[in-house]
Amino acid sequence: MAKTILTVDDSPSMRQMIRLTLTDAGYQVVEAGDGAQGLAAARQQAVDMILTDLNMPVMDGVSLIRELRQLGGYAGVPIIMLTTESDADRKSAAKAAGATGWITKPFQPEQLVSVTKKVLGS
Amino acid sequence: MVSRNGGGPLEVLTVSLDGHMFAIEAVHVREILDLVPATEVPNSNPFVNSLINVRGKVVPLADLRHKFGMPQRPSTIDTRIVVIEIDLDGHQTTVGLLADKVYEVAELAAAVLEDTPKIGMTWRKEFFRCVGKRGDDFVVVLDIASIFTTTRREKSDFAFAVGGARSVA
Amino acid sequence: MSANSADPRDIFRQEAQDLLAQLEAALLDLDRRPDDGALIDTAFRALHTIKGSGAMFGFEAVAGFTHHVETAFDQVRQGKVAPSRELIGVALQAQDYMRQLIEGPERADPAAGEAILGLLRTAVDIAPSVKPSGTPPVSPAATWRIRMRLARDAMVLGTNPLLLLDELRSLGTATIVALTEDVPRLQELDPTACYVGWDVVLSTSRPRTEIEDVFIFVRDDMTLQIDQIVDEPPGRRLGEILSDRGDVAPEALKAALARQQPLGKLLLQAGAVSPDKLSAALAEQQHLRRDSAAIKPSVRVPAERLDELMDRVGELVITQSRLRQIAMTSTDVQVKGVAEEIERLALELRDTTMGIRMVPIGSLFGRFRRVVHDLSRDLGKHVELTMEGEETELDKTVIEQLNDPLVHVVRNAIDHGLEDPDERVAAGKSQSGRILLSARHAGMEVLITVSDDGRGLNRERIRARAEERGLLAADAVVGDSELLQVIFQPGFSTATQVTSLSGRGVGMDVVKRTIEGLRGTIDLGSVPNQGTKVTLRLPLTLAIIDGLLVRVGSGRYVLPLGTVEECVELSAAEDARSRGRSFLSIRGDLVPFLRLRELFAAKTPPDPFQKIVIVSSGDLKVGLVVDQVIGEHQTVIKSLSKLHADIEMFSGATILGDGAVALILDVLHLVEFGQMKEEHLKAAG
Numbered sequence: 001m002a003k004t005i006l007t008v009d010d011s012p013s014m015r016q017m018i019r020l021t022l023t024d025a026g027y028q029v030v031e032a033g034d035g036a037q038g039l040a041a042a043r044q045q046a047v048d049m050i051l052t053d054l055n056m057p058v059m060d061g062v063s064l065i066r067e068l069r070q071l072g073g074y075a076g077v078p079i080i081m082l083t084t085e086s087d088a089d090r091k092s093a094a095k096a097a098g099a100t101g102w103i104t105k106p107f108q109p110e111q112l113v114s115v116t117k118k119v120l121g122s
Numbered sequence: 123m124v125s126r127n128g129g130g131p132l133e134v135l136t137v138s139l140d141g142h143m144f145a146i147e148a149v150h151v152r153e154i155l156d157l158v159p160a161t162e163v164p165n166s167n168p169f170v171n172s173l174i175n176v177r178g179k180v181v182p183l184a185d186l187r188h189k190f191g192m193p194q195r196p197s198t199i200d201t202r203i204v205v206i207e208i209d210l211d212g213h214q215t216t217v218g219l220l221a222d223k224v225y226e227v228a229e230l231a232a233a234v235l236e237d238t239p240k241i242g243m244t245w246r247k248e249f250f251r252c253v254g255k256r257g258d259d260f261v262v263v264l265d266i267a268s269i270f271t272t273t274r275r276e277k278s279d280f281a282f283a284v285g286g287a288r289s290v291a
Numbered sequence: 292m293s294a295n296s297a298d299p300r301d302i303f304r305q306e307a308q309d310l311l312a313q314l315e316a317a318l319l320d321l322d323r324r325p326d327d328g329a330l331i332d333t334a335f336r337a338l339h340t341i342k343g344s345g346a347m348f349g350f351e352a353v354a355g356f357t358h359h360v361e362t363a364f365d366q367v368r369q370g371k372v373a374p375s376r377e378l379i380g381v382a383l384q385a386q387d388y389m390r391q392l393i394e395g396p397e398r399a400d401p402a403a404g405e406a407i408l409g410l411l412r413t414a415v416d417i418a419p420s421v422k423p424s425g426t427p428p429v430s431p432a433a434t435w436r437i438r439m440r441l442a443r444d445a446m447v448l449g450t451n452p453l454l455l456l457d458e459l460r461s462l463g464t465a466t467i468v469a470l471t472e473d474v475p476r477l478q479e480l481d482p483t484a485c486y487v488g489w490d491v492v493l494s495t496s497r498p499r500t501e502i503e504d505v506f507i508f509v510r511d512d513m514t515l516q517i518d519q520i521v522d523e524p525p526g527r528r529l530g531e532i533l534s535d536r537g538d539v540a541p542e543a544l545k546a547a548l549a550r551q552q553p554l555g556k557l558l559l560q561a562g563a564v565s566p567d568k569l570s571a572a573l574a575e576q577q578h579l580r581r582d583s584a585a586i587k588p589s590v591r592v593p594a595e596r597l598d599e600l601m602d603r604v605g606e607l608v609i610t611q612s613r614l615r616q617i618a619m620t621s622t623d624v625q626v627k628g629v630a631e632e633i634e635r636l637a638l639e640l641r642d643t644t645m646g647i648r649m650v651p652i653g654s655l656f657g658r659f660r661r662v663v664h665d666l667s668r669d670l671g672k673h674v675e676l677t678m679e680g681e682e683t684e685l686d687k688t689v690i691e692q693l694n695d696p697l698v699h700v701v702r703n704a705i706d707h708g709l710e711d712p713d714e715r716v717a718a719g720k721s722q723s724g725r726i727l728l729s730a731r732h733a734g735m736e737v738l739i740t741v742s743d744d745g746r747g748l749n750r751e752r753i754r755a756r757a758e759e760r761g762l763l764a765a766d767a768v769v770g771d772s773e774l775l776q777v778i779f780q781p782g783f784s785t786a787t788q789v790t791s792l793s794g795r796g797v798g799m800d801v802v803k804r805t806i807e808g809l810r811g812t813i814d815l816g817s818v819p820n821q822g823t824k825v826t827l828r829l830p831l832t833l834a835i836i837d838g839l840l841v842r843v844g845s846g847r848y849v850l851p852l853g854t855v856e857e858c859v860e861l862s863a864a865e866d867a868r869s870r871g872r873s874f875l876s877i878r879g880d881l882v883p884f885l886r887l888r889e890l891f892a893a894k895t896p897p898d899p900f901q902k903i904v905i906v907s908s909g910d911l912k913v914g915l916v917v918d919q920v921i922g923e924h925q926t927v928i929k930s931l932s933k934l935h936a937d938i939e940m941f942s943g944a945t946i947l948g949d950g951a952v953a954l955i956l957d958v959l960h961l962v963e964f965g966q967m968k969e970e971h972l973k974a975a976g
Contacts, residue, residue, distance in 0.1 A: 010336070011344045013303040020299075055339045057332075084343050095507045102508045104451055106346035106354075114447050161944075161952040162846060163935055164891035170934045173944055173952045178606065180929040180944040180952055210933045217934070270934070 003120050004028040004045070008038035008064060009053040009082065018051060021109040022116060035059025039067050042074065049120055050079045054090060062090060062097050069098040078119045131229040132254060134263060137204065137221035140192040145254065145263045148227055150206040152216065157201045174218055176205060183218040189249065189269060198222070208266055217270070230254030230261060303348040307393050310337040311386055318382050325374045334382070335361070335368045341389065352399070353392045359408050360385045363415045378414040381407060432463070432496045433519055436536070436575065439506070440488040440514040447483050450509050456489065458505045463495025466578040468571040490571040492520070492578040520579065529554050529576050536575075538568040580682075597648060597687070604637075604644045605927040608835060611637040612925055613948040638925070641835055648688070652730045652739070653681030655690050655697070659728060662698060666705045673712050673722055674705055679729035685737055689809050689829055693739070696802040696813075700741045700825050701726065703798075708745035708823050718820065720744065733828075736811075742824040748817035750774060756783065775815045779803040810930070810942060812959070828959075838926035838945070840953065841904060842919040844893025847953045849926050849945055850915070854906045854958040858920050861901040875914055877905065883965040884914035890940075893918075906958045913965035915956075924948075928955065940964070 005027050007018045012033075019029040030047060032038035034056045042050065050068065054061035061081060068074045078100040083091065091102065103115055134145035135154075160172035160183050170184040183203065187194060200223040207216050231254065251265040317334040324330065338361040345354035360382065366372040384407050391399045437459065441452060459465050470488040474480070493502065499517065506515055530547075533539040543563035547554055555573060558564040564572075611633055618630035656678045667674035685693075709715075709724030716722055727742045750771070757763035757777045777783060781800040806813045811829035837852035859877060861869075874881045882905060888897060898918040905914045928943045935941065942957035 011306055011340045013299055013306045013344050013348060016302050017299050017347065053343075055336050057336060082343075084339070084346075091507055092504045095504075099508075104454065105343045111447060114444075159951060161954065163938065163941070163954060164846070165938055165940070166935055173935075173954075175946050175950055175952050178609070178946060180931070180946065182932050182934045184934075213933060215932050215934070217932070 002026060002028045003048040004030060005049045005051060005116065005120075006030045006032065006038060006041055006047040007051045008032045008035065008041075008056070008061070009051075010034055010056045011053070014053070014082075017109065018112065021112055025113045025116070027116065027120075035061065035064035035067075038064050039071075042068060042071060046073060048077065049116065050077065051082060052079065053082050054094070062093050065094060065097040065099050080115065080119065131231055132252075132263065133227065134230055134254070134261070135204065135227050136225040136256065136261060137202075138223045138225070139186055139190070139221060140195070141222075143225075143256075143259060143261045144186075145228075145230065145256075145261045146204060146206065146219070146266060147251075147263065150208060150266055152205045152207050154224055155203040155205060155218070157197055157203060170217070174203065176216070176218070179216065181205065181216050181218050183220065184270075185220045186264075186269075187220070195222075200224075206266060208270055210270060228256055230256060230263070300348050300350075303344055303350065304393055306344065307341055307350075307353070308390075310341050311390050311393075313337045314386050315383065318379050318386065321374050322376065322379045331364075331368055331374065335364050338364055350393065352396055353389055356385075356392060356404055356408070357389060360389075360411065363411045366415050372415050375414065378411075381410045381414050385411060432494055434492065434494045434579065435499070435502060436516075436518045436520050437491040437493060437502065438488070438514070438516040439491070441485045441509065442512040443484045443486070445485045445509065445512060450485075452485065452487070452489070455505055455509070456491070459491055459493055459502070462497050462501060462505075463493055464578075464581075465494075466492045466574045468567075468574045470567040470571060472565055472567045490574070492575045494578070520575070529572060532572045532575055533558070533564060533568070536568075536572060538572060539564050594687075600644055601648070604641055605835060607637055608641055608925045609927055609946055609948070613950075616948040641925070645686075645835065648686050649684040650687045650690055651681060652683050652685055652690060652737075653678075655693060656681050656728050656730070658694070659697070659701060662701060663705065663726065666702060670706055671711065672705060672709050672724060674709065675723045675725050677725065677727045679727065680731045683730040683732060683737060685730075685829065692805060692809055693827075693829075696805045696827075697728075697739075697741065699798040699802050701728075704741060704743040704745065704823065704825075708743040708747075710746050714746075737829045739827040739829065740824055742822060744822040747819040747821055747823055748775060748778075748815065749819070753777060775817070778815065779813070836926050836928065838924045838955070839904065840921040840924040840947070841902075841915075841917040842921055843887040843891050843917050844895045846891065846893070847921065847947065847951070848887075848917075849924060849953050849955045850904060850906060851926075851955070851958060852923065854908060856905045856907050856912065859903045859905065859914075861903050861916060863899070866901060875903065877903070877914065882912050882914045884916055885961060885965050886916045888916070888918065906962070908959045908962045911962045911966060913962045915961065926955065 005022055007015055007022075007029060008031075009015050009018070010033055015031045015033075019031060022029050030041055030045070032041045035052075036058045038050070038052060039059070041047075052061045052064055056064075059067075065079055065081075068077070068079060079098065081091075081094050081099050081102045082105055083102050084105050094102070100119070101115070103111065132145075133148040135148055135151050136143060136145050138144070155176065158174050160174045162172045163182075166172075168185075169188045170182050172183045174181050174183050185194075197220075202221050202224045203218040204221055204224065205216060205218050207214055209215070248268045249265055251263045254261050254263055314334055314337040317330045317337065321327065321330045321334065338357055342354050342357040342361055345351075345357060364382070367374050367378070372378070388399065388404055388407055392404075439452075439455070441450065445452070456465075456467055460467075468490045470490060471486070473488070474486040480486075495502070499519075502517055503510075506513070530539070530544050534541055534544055539558060540563065543558065543561060547557040547561060547563065555564075555569050559566060559569060614630050615634060618627045621627060659678070660676060663674050663676045704726055705724070709726075710718065710720075712722045715724065725744045727740070729742075730737060730739045732738075753774060754763070757774070757780075758765050760780075760783060762777050762780050762783065763769065763774075779799050779802075783799065803813050806827055806829070809829055811827055814826045814828075815823065816826070817823040838849040839852050839855050841848055841850065861875075865875065869875055869884070874883045876882075884903065887893075901916050901918065902920045903914040903916050904920060905912055907913075924945075924947070926945045929945060930936070930943055931938075931941060939960040940957055941954045943955040945953050945955055947953050
């Protein structure tokens with residue numbers, strides 16, 4: 001069965017790009033527009049990987065990661081952050097909250113696929 | 123030349139050179155020394171052609187007799203060096219002046235330099251500030267600054283054995 | 292949402308419009324409620340998203356511009372700056388400009404954008420801070436060696452090594468060397484693969500954990516080694532560093548040390564170390580040197596105290612030389628012994644005191660990075676600045692006085708010497724002009740050069756201007772170097788446009804006077820279209836030198852001992868033979884000579900056996916014929932007054948042990964004079 005990826009980002013264009021890229025690569029994608037929506041989505045269905053932006057309204061990325069790790073069944077699920085270069089200082093906070101890795105924007109769609117493949121297997 | 127501003131009395135040190143009386147404004151004078159051995163500076167302007175040691179300081183020694191075209195005479199026991207301080211191009215410079223005899227510090231009632239005494243052919247008006255009276259005698263007050271500035275503008279003569287100095291801009 | 296086939300760019304544009312609307316609303320509300328943190332967050336987030344997504348979808352202009360706005364706004368978000376009315380006004384202008392960039396980028400005017408950013412920066416600078424920002428805990432500085440080798444596919448997986456390096460740089464002072472040994476040849480190269488490793492030497496007061504944190508997300512896929520470097524005793528030798536790092540086998544090290552050449556070169560030749568590892572180790576050495584120079588315990592002393600100390604030492608040296616004279620004529624063994632001891636102590640004291648005043652010129656050169664950066668920006672020229680010989684030491688007061696002249700010379704080089712980038716490319720040169728600042732010791736002097744690879748000095752223009760200014764007669768025939776010397780005359784300038792920066796060229800005569808005030812010389816050399824080189828020569832010390840005392844006629848003179856090569860006796864036969872000739876034969880070498888008796892118009896009868904003191908300046912030599920070589924003399928240099936300063940053959944005076952004054956000979960001028968005399972005689976046939 002195809003693996004499911006949850007993408008959490010307040011930018012619709014980003015979500016669209018991610019969805020298109022990953023579905024083309026054979027994954028299933030679920031979208032959420034902010035941290036709270038992302039948490040709700042993760043509760044509703046089991047996902048295999050979470051891609052999250054850092055700056056979002058309502059609940060930001062670091063808080064989301066922390067919450068996710070406390071959620072039953074998500075202790076070991078890979079969580080990848082999408083960061084810009086101005087987020088350098090937040091990386092350790094994210095890591096402390098439980099993030100697995102990071103991708104810096106801007107990135108090429110192919111890079112997203114490589115990372116996902118590496119983390120999940122194809 | 124220029125009349126003294128003010129018109130009040132002027133404090134001077136009176137000296138004699140080749141029998142003539144001159145005055146140096148006291149404000150320039152630092153001290154008076156006995157004659158000391160001087161080191162000649164080759165290829166320098168004959169007016170200031172040697173150096174002396176004043177308590178560890180190297181001071182140029184000038185001979186006013188040369189400026190006024192007076193004959194060179196050997197020194198006597200009266201010969202003194204008057205150490206003065208003047209402004210050269212913005213730098214305070216210490217210079218020694220040879221004098222045949224040093225008299226005293228006196229106050230001169232100034233007069234205007236109209237009647238220049240006939241003293242010597244090569245004397246130039248620029249060298250004098252004014253003429254004062256000391257008793258019955260006229261004493262010529264030297265314009266030290268002017269004497270030394272003119273010296274600077276003259277080029278030193280280099281008497282090279284080779285001949286043919288480089289072109290100087 | 293839209294169909295799968297919709298163009299992401301359109302989606303972004305739509306999103307951006309929404310975000311811009313959000314931003315505008317937040318800014319307007321913020322104007323009325325400047326303390327509302329939520330509004331600040333909204334505004335910041337809108338900027339952040341536009342920047343991030345803009346970059347993703349190819350809207351580079353927007354992303355670039357918004358980045359700066361975001362940075363400025365970050366100051367507000369962190370509480371360092373209050374959202375003043377002015378700031379909000381500019382932010383709104385920025386928002387309008389961003390809109391333009393998205394809707395009709397062709398119509399957007401980059402200059403207007405720059406202007407807005409400028410206003411933004413000003414607004415952020417002048418609004419005072421609202422909350423004090425926390426300062427990180429500072430622990431004593433330590434130096435770390437960080438060796439990082441990323442996995443081959445690191446970049447494919449989204450890691451940007453440059454960002455990692457930037458993060459390391461932000462922690463302190465870093466020296467970074469890239470190791471390119473593993474980069475394959477072009478045919479085999481995979482452009483997405485990471486072949487390069489890096490060695491970083493980092494001095495920082497942050498804890499080790501912060502260094503490790505930089506690598507948080509890549510730690511598992513890379514080789515990372517973080518070692519603390521303890522530089523004790525300070526200033527480690529290259530060999531020690533290389534062997535410490537395990538890059539060189541000890542036997543290879545020993546074998547290489549047995550020879551005389553620089554260690555690194557030898558090791559390279561022997562193949563014992565790779566060029567990469569060598570340069571990395573050298574970088575570490577340099578870094579540590581700078582560290583130790585900075586960290587060594589030091590004491591601040593008022594400059595006047597140092598000067599006073601120098602004066603006392605100078606007087607001590609003079610008095611000691613008088614004691615020496617007395618001791619020489621004395622028969623009392625005890626007195627001779629004590630006099631010798633005092634001489635040794637006085638010399639050591641002299642050396643130590645002079646050493647205190649010696650400062651590496653790097654402290655002066657370092658300022659020039661900023662100067663050049665600002666100048667190149669202001670003048671619209673690209674400049675690459677290289678510096679050499681920063682460890683060359685000079686007397687402290689000399690360095691201080693060099694600052695203004697050097698700044699002026701560098702300004703001239705950038706302003707008048709270097710061409711505009713387009714001109715340079717048209718001339719087949721690199722777009723960036725190169726300026727090299729270099730310093731080195733040469734005998735008793737320090738040579739400082741400023742070279743550029745610009746258009747060189749235009750001889751015709753200089754000539755024209757010199758004639759125009761009355762500095763040169765129209766028909767005067769002058770050699771090239773004399774023509775260039777005209778530049779140093781007051782009131783000279785060939786700048787067709789007088790820029791506000793380098794002024795009217797009144798600087799060069801002041802530069803020359805300052806340098807000469809330091810008893811130095813300044814020279815110009817230039818090749819049209821290739822560049823110009825300004826050379827400053829300065830005496831190594833201002834105050835006391837080792838001298839050789841000689842007698843010519845009845846006068847005594849001092850030669851700097853560092854310039855003296857040897858003393859030879861002039862036999863009567865050789866003396867007679869050399870009359871009318873311009874050089875002497877010294878052990879087969881033909882050396883131009885000067886009879887100082889003639890030069891100084893000595894009146895006393897000559898000594899029967901004349902001596903020749905052979906002195907050199909750079910590569911040129913001259914033999915000086917004197918009556919007597921008296922001996923060594925500790926020479927305390929006294930400057931000549933303006934009445935004698937223009938006599939080039941004397942560079943100063945000194946007071947001898949018996950109280951008499953002796954002149955110090957300027958060897959450079961004597962050497963040049965000797966050369967000139969030789970040419971003159973040759974020309975005369």
